[in-house]
Structure formats: C-alpha cells, structure tokens
Amino acid sequence: MSQTSVWNAMARTIPDMNTVALAVTDGMLHFELSVAYEVFSTDMTDVVDPWYSAVVCGPAPVRFGRFLIEPDHGLDHLSTAHTVIVPGWADINEDPPTDLVDAVRAAHEAGARVASLCTGAFVLAAAGLLDGRRATTHWAHARALAARYPQVTVDPDVLYVDNGSVLSSAGKAAAMDLCLHLVRLDHGSSIANSIARRLVVPPHRDGGQAQFVTTPAPAPKNHPLAELLPWAIERLDQPLTVEDLARQARMSSRSLSRHFRSVTGTTPLQWLLTQRILHAQELLETTDSGIETIAAATGMGTGASLRRHFHRTVGVPPDAYRRTFRSKACSAGPV
Template sequence: MSSHRVTVLVLDGALPLDVGIPTQVFHPRDGLPYELTVCGVATGTVPSSEGFGYAVPQGLDALIGADTIIVPGYAPVGRPIPATVYEALRRAHARGSRIASICYGAFALADAGLLEGRRATTHWDAAEMLALRHPDILVEPNVLFVDEGSVLTSAGVAAGIDLCLHIVRRDLGVSVANDIARRLVTAPYRSGGQAQYLPRSSPAPHGDTLAATREWALTRLHEPLAVTDLAKHARMSLRTFMRRFAEETGDTPLQWVLRARVDAARALLETTKLPVDQIAERVGLGTGSNLRLHFRRILDVSPSEYRAAFSGRTILTP
C-alpha cells in the first residue's frame, strides 16, 4: 500500500475520545503508510464538548486529496453544522475518498446525503433520532460498526477503536491491525469476519459477560471446541449460554469460533510460510481443503490469494 492520507475532521463540540481514537490508531509509525492530518472548518481553535479547545492547523481544504476522512462525534447530538462541511464531504466522496464517522459523527454524513439508501449506525442513544430524521437510512442500533465500502459508521466511543482497527485490517491485514491493538492495549477485534476482508463485530448490549470465555476459546482454537465446552467454562446452562452469546456477539458460538479460526489462519498466512495444510491444523480447521472451503465462503478469496495480497507486511515491535 502506497502513502495513504487520513484526515480527521474536528467539528465544534467534538468529543475528546472520538478525536483521540483515530489520531492514535493512524499516528505515523515506522512501517505504516498513513499520513495523518487534523482539520476543522477553519484553522485555529475548535471548542470541544468538554470546555477545552483543539488546535487545528488546517481548514476544509485539507479534505482535498484525503484518501480517508474520519468525522468524530460532536455535541449536542444532531445539531446543524456549516453547509460548507456537507459540501466538502460530498465533493470528497465523489472524488473517491473513503469517509467514516465515529458516534454522533454519523449525523454529519447523513445530513450530507452520504448515507442515503445505506446501512449505518451511531451511538445507541441517538439511533432513533437518526432513523426518524433520515427514514431513507437503514439504522442498525445494535452493532459496533457498519462498513458500506466507501462509507463507514460506528457506534460510540470504544466502537470507534473497532472501526479504526477494521480500516487498518482492510488496508494492511490482520497482523498490522493486531500490532496496533497491542499498542493500544485493546482487543484486536470483538468478533469474526465476513466477505471482502471485513470482520463483523456485533453489539454487547448486556455487557461483556462472556469476554473471558471468548478469550479462553481464542487460546484453544487448535483444540476441539464444542458449545458445551464453552458453556461449561462460562458456568452457564447451555440454553442461557447460547442466548447470551448471541446477544454479545451477534453470532452463534460455532459461527464465532469458525470466524476466529479463519482470522487466526489469516495471521499465519501473512506472517509465515507454513503450508496451508499445517495452518489448517494449527487453527483447528483440520485439513487444507476445509480451510480453503471456509476461507472462500467467508472472505471470497482463496488462502493463496490472501497470502499474495497481505504477506510480507512490516510487523511493528512494541
């Protein structure tokens, strides 16, 4: 991947964590192609939602030439923003920029017309407002983020980390995203994956009760993992475990384990020269043909095609 310019658009009332997340994830580091720019409607100081200000060195002209634009959330939620922002976002999207929002930033994308006819999400407490204001948008209030290709939206705060790591994973593969996650001391992903290299993360509306069980499973992907084993580790009845797991991940336990195994295989394809059969055995998928089957079904590519696309990435050291 050649040099890739990420521009964070800070609007009046921007939420501090929403601004901090993309600037941390895409901060220039050795081996990463990202160039980070922060801008506002105009140069100068942009007031935050918490009473302090952000010093932004550039105005909306910074969006020209941006490969990825990220709009952090701002408060009050849904308030009008300058029409020049909507126009700048529309022009950038027409030029081919990828545009993403964190939390309430989805309202800027929606008001600019970029979410029309698309799926989208925002913080759960504003999802109904977004749906009422824009009935042409399929608002999904119970997911961490939604990837519609050139336009992406995330739920609040921590979901912005999931979104940004997802973008890195799309651009540079699993290993680089995992390395950045380690730097941030956060989970590299909270669920599995779907087609076009896109991991599907899902909500945890009732908390992360089963987080320890999922972590336990991730260290044992090479072993047989029955649903009864997971339920036993969680100290729940099978029925309660199945219901709670679906609530927290959006997947059945077996679907989640399968996607986790495919993601583990992705990392090995990127960072090793192991044959596909050995990788399949290491991640608990048994045979190379079984790995190829699930790889093709979930990612729509073969393991060899994936290795050709993502092998040899620079792995950052702590």
C-alpha cells in the same frame, strides 16, 4: 470484512493509504476525535513503515467543550486525503455546518474513503453519502438518524458498517473498533493486532457484533467466560464443541450460550469460527504454510473447508488474501 473493502484494499498501494484527515468543527465530540488521533497519528513506524500521516482539518480555532485546538489545515484540505474521519456530532438536533458537510462530500467525490464515528453519521447522511446504504450510529440516536434521513438503512445493533468507500461506527468504544478495522484493511490483521496491543484494547471485534444496549461490556477477567475464552483460543486446532466448552466452563450448554450472547454478542460456534478465521489470517500473513497445514492448525479440518469458510467470511480466497496482506516483515516458519 466486506468483499468490497477487501478488493478496494487490494487495489491500494502504501503511499496512497497513509494520509488520514480528521474533519472537525465546533460542537463535535472530543472522545471520538481523540480515539482516531491516537490510532493514526502516533508514530508506529517501528511496526510498519510508512505509517499514516494524520492531519486535523477545520476552521481555526475549534472548540470541543472547554478545549480549543488549532487545526493543521482548513476543511478544503479534506479532498487531498485518502481517508477522512468524521468524529461525533454533539447536538444531533442541529444540522451540521454546511461547510463541513460540503467538504466531506467533496472529499468523497475526489475519491477519499470516508468514515464516521458515533454521531458523525449525521454529517455523512447530510452529505448524502449514506443514501441507499446501510449505516450505524450510537444506539441511542439511531432512531433519530433513521427518521431524519429515511433514505438511509440504519442498523442500531452493530458496532460498525463497512460499505467500502463509506463506513460508520456506533458510539465510543466502537470508534476504536472501526479505526482498527481500517488499519486491518490497509495493513492486515497482524499489524492491526500489534497496534491493538500497544493501545491495550481488544484486537478484533467484528462489525456485526451487538452494541450491548442493555448489558455493559464486562471488565477484563470479570465475566463468566474470562477463563474459558483464552482456553479455547489456545486449542483452536482441536474440534471443540459447545459441549466441550460447557464442560470446561462448568455450566450447562444453555447457560453457556446465554453467557456467550451476553459477553460476545454471538453464539459459541460463531465465536469459535471467527477465532479460527482470525488465526488463519495471521498464519497466511506470517508463514509460508500450505492451506492444508493452516486448516489443521485452525481446526478447519481440510483445505476445502478452510477455503469455503474463509471466502464466505472474508470475501476473498485464502491465496488472494495472502498475496495482498502478507507482511513485509514476514518470517516464514512452521505452524
């Protein structure tokens, strides 16, 4: 989570956050549209109320392969939304339609937060929203994006990039990661985790995680760390080392590091730190426990250590995070 995004989220109020517009036109990818529609249009008011109000904006009708859909509004309606989602653009060799590009640019100028999914980054780049910014797209099309828009810093090795008011994701599953990231920014990690459980998807994959270009993501319970990861998460209050993890996994430290890079896209210690920060976020949102207590519960040792790692990773101090993202339904209790 970037510092810019956290402070932007802190400045928002719930009524301002709940309008999400999906910008569509002929020739877009239906998978990414479906992902965003599932996250933002499904009634989740039993989890948090108010939830998002999602609308589809585009010319009528819009063709997605063999499917036709009738948008709720025209593209000019994008400027009324707080968040605009641009799904994948199917034919990257063709320039996206001018009316779509102009509408997305106008929405951003009106103050909307704009996010692209997969090759939707080509639309944002055509609108000039990625100029001078870091962005990503599906790894197979990253070189084409960089060649066509040299003013964009294209990073092909991450799941998503958060620039505050402009965000972009890699392909397919990374679209879900970015959508859940938006939920996390608006409502906190506890709510985002609840939504992820409803959708039966991983609750958090950091944007900096690799896209797994050469190695497909492993099926659940079908990779060398399938038993180790839950074991470690249950013991975050303990001072786990790489040697501890390797011993539990019955492999050498070198083999463990190799498998961690393959499965999680990062190192064992960095993965552990990420899990500790995530657990700290949840405790800050859902309990009244003090910083020292949370530091002990997350294996950070001391409050000073927690504050240092938390601020560096999340972008704000733990106390500021608690004030911003504390769930309305918080039920205070001991850790």
